[in-house]
Amino acid sequence: MADARRHLLAALLAAVAALPAFAAAAPPSAPAATATASAASVEGSAPAVAKFEAPTARPTAADPALEARMLAIAGELRCLVCQNQTIADSHADLAVDLRQEVREMLQKGETPEQIRKYMTDRYGDFVLYRPPLKASTAALWLGPAVLLAVALLALVLVIRKRARLADDQFEPEPMLDDGIEAVDASSTRPGSPA
Amino acid sequence: MKALKFLIPLVVFIVLAAFCAYALVQNHDPHEVPSPLIDKPAPEFALTRLDQPGQTIHRADLLGKVWMLNVWASWCEACRDEHPHLVEFARLKALPIYGLDYKDQREPAQAWLAERGNPYDASLFDANGRVGIDFGVYGVPETFIIDKQGVIRFKHIGALTPDVLQGKVLPLLRKLNG
Numbered sequence: 069m070a071d072a073r074r075h076l077l078a079a080l081l082a083a084v085a086a087l088p089a090f091a092a093a094a095p096p097s098a099p100a101a102t103a104t105a106s107a108a109s110v111e112g113s114a115p116a117v118a119k120f121e122a123p124t125a126r127p128t129a130a131d132p133a134l135e136a137r138m139l140a141i142a143g144e145l146r147c148l149v150c151q152n153q154t155i156a157d158s159h160a161d162l163a164v165d166l167r168q169e170v171r172e173m174l175q176k177g178e179t180p181e182q183i184r185k186y187m188t189d190r191y192g193d194f195v196l197y198r199p200p201l202k203a204s205t206a207a208l209w210l211g212p213a214v215l216l217a218v219a220l221l222a223l224v225l226v227i228r229k230r231a232r233l234a235d236d237q238f239e240p241e242p243m244l245d246d247g248i249e250a251v252d253a254s255s256t257r258p259g260s261p262a
Numbered sequence: 263m264k265a266l267k268f269l270i271p272l273v274v275f276i277v278l279a280a281f282c283a284y285a286l287v288q289n290h291d292p293h294e295v296p297s298p299l300i301d302k303p304a305p306e307f308a309l310t311r312l313d314q315p316g317q318t319i320h321r322a323d324l325l326g327k328v329w330m331l332n333v334w335a336s337w338c339e340a341c342r343d344e345h346p347h348l349v350e351f352a353r354l355k356a357l358p359i360y361g362l363d364y365k366d367q368r369e370p371a372q373a374w375l376a377e378r379g380n381p382y383d384a385s386l387f388d389a390n391g392r393v394g395i396d397f398g399v400y401g402v403p404e405t406f407i408i409d410k411q412g413v414i415r416f417k418h419i420g421a422l423t424p425d426v427l428q429g430k431v432l433p434l435l436r437k438l439n440g
Contacts, residue, residue: 148400151292161365162400165391190398192298 138170141180145187146195154197297398297417304331304408305396312363312371312385319360319386321412328438329358330431331406332382332422333394335366336374338402344421345378351427352381357407357435361385364394364402407431409438 142156142163149160155167166187173183187195199205299305308320332348334341352359361382363371368387375385388394397406407416416434418426 148295162391162395165395169395189298190395191400192296194295 134171134174137174138167141170141174141183142167144197145184146197148191148195155195293401294419295400297414299398299414300417302414304406304412304414305393307386307393307396309362309386309388309393312361312368312375312387315368315387319384324358324360324408325412326410327358328407328409328435329360331360331362331397331408333362333364333397333399333402333404333406334385335364335402336370337366338364340421341403342378344403344423345381347422347424347427348381349379350424351422351431356432358383362393362397362399363387364399365389365391407434407438 139156143154145155145166147153147155147158147160147163147166149162150158153160153163155163155170157163169186170183173186178186184196193199193205199208201209304321306321308318311317311319334344348359359382361384363385365388367389371385371387375382386393391399397404401419403421405416405418405422406414409415415438416430418430422431
């Protein structure tokens with residue numbers, strides 16, 4: 069039985085360790101690390117955008133403030149051509165054009181929200197590196213948190229159960245520093261069942 | 263119940279394996295992004311003809327018939343593979359075919375058509391790619407089928423093949439005209 073418990077524990081730990089990978093792999097564009105952290109800011113994400121500086125922000129235009137705003141927005145949009153780059157990053161022709169488009173829309177006084185709508189109208193939610201929270205993306209946003217909660221709950225239950233067990237319910241620990249003689253060595257330790 | 267606990271890792275493994283198998287089997291090309299424009303009205307445009315810079319074609323001019331918009335460019339490699347199929351398809355006169363010459367220059371584009379044949383009723387000249395952006399074009403070639411009401415009913419990303427033309431375009435055309 070102890071063997072089965074150890075397997076369960078190992079599986080739980082593996083599941084917890086695999087959570088970020090799962091979150092990244094399941095839907096096409098999950099920003100795994102930020103998924104749970106930024107879940108609260110999905111609805112009014114306009115202020116959050118400012119935090120995201122595009123890694124290659126090189127203000128070149130005459131108006132550096134405009135350029136910075138443009139890059140902040142473009143840094144959250146996926147380039148359709150080089151799919152793992154942002155529109156701020158990419159050198160693809162389309163990305164250059166779309167940066168210009170964003171620039172002009174900002175100059176016309178349009179909000180980041182309007183610009184994102186312009187993009188999703190044409191390319192779908194796929195362009196958003198921060199996918200919206202809706203029925204089809206609920207598993208993406210909530211899945212990691214739910215999995216983590218389930219894993220932690222199971223972990224707590226197992227640990228509490230093990231804490232109540234008497235010492236002799238456990239197998240003796242093998243001597244890990246001397247693997248060859250592990251079985252013999254452990255059987256001579258005091259307290260181990262004969 | 264307790265006796266079955268050892269099955270939990272197996273169940274977890276099977277669930278994970280099922281997800282992985284699904285991703286492998288569904289044969290999904292990540293470069294094919296589903297267009298949100300399907301079943302939406304085609305965007306407005308007013309572009310000059312490639313061969314007649316003085317003549318403008320508007321979206322409204324094409325209402326009332328089912329037509330094809332094929333995005334191409336003389337610099338586009340994949341268009342070279344696609345072009346013979348499109349030329350052959352055009353001989354069927356199944357529907358009007360309009361080209362959208364995307365981010366191109368007039369002279370090489372016209373030379374390209376002269377050399378390879380011109381399947382288009384007309385090509386719209388989209389020098390700065392703005393109309394392409396409105397159609398959500400992100401790779402050339404792309405092909406749209408637009409119905410009599412001006413609604414986009416079909417989009418194909420990448421080069422057209424005889425399979426696509428026979429298996430998807432013609433049946434859709436029969437449906438839209440029927």
